[in-house]
Amino acid sequence: MTKLLGISGSLRAGSINTALLRAAQQAAGSGVQLQIATLHGIPVYDGDVEASSGIPAAVTALKEKVAASDGVMLATPEYNGGIPGVLKNAIDWLSRPSADAKRIFHGRPFALLGATPGGLATLGSQNAWLPILKKLRTEIWGGGWLTLSHAASLMDASGNYTDEATRKQLADFVNGFALFAARVRGST
Secondary structure: OEEEEEEEOOOOOOOHHHHHHHHHHHHOOOOEEEEEEOOOOOOOOOHHHHHHHOOOHHHHHHHHHHHOOOEEEEEOOOEOOEOOHHHHHHHHHHOOOHHHHHHHOOOOEEEEEEEOOOOOOOHHHHHHHHHHHHHOOOEEOOOOOEEEOOHHHHEOOOOOEOOHHHHHHHHHHHHHHHHHHHHHHOOO
């Protein structure tokens, strides 16, 4: 079983990126388990808080989910042509203390996907993540990009992706990434 973790860069209850991860769960093959983590409860990073109180419980819980995974999928919105602050903040907390960065990030496969209500997909956000993930020494999956424009037109009124071409593209993406993650982590 290949264990993947999906993290949405949006906190909204009706997030199209969180919905994308739920659709990825449904599209995952029989040998793939995809768990979705939330960023709710993670405070803004503050070195003084870290020094006085340590790592917050919500951060520790997310760290353990990342550490238990064979690979991480970041469903990243694009805000003002770049990455969402809430997701970058979580990644910054996950790298603290610096000794944890190796356990959490080094050699761990990461994949980027994203959806937007607009027409430019999430290429700006995904490209902005590349140097950050490289700095953290992750294994970035180059086998596929998943960028959905006009995402609301691909969904039903309940927020489920119903467009068959999108569902196939998502299945190919998540299962391709799972194969990559299994190879990199040696769990095949």
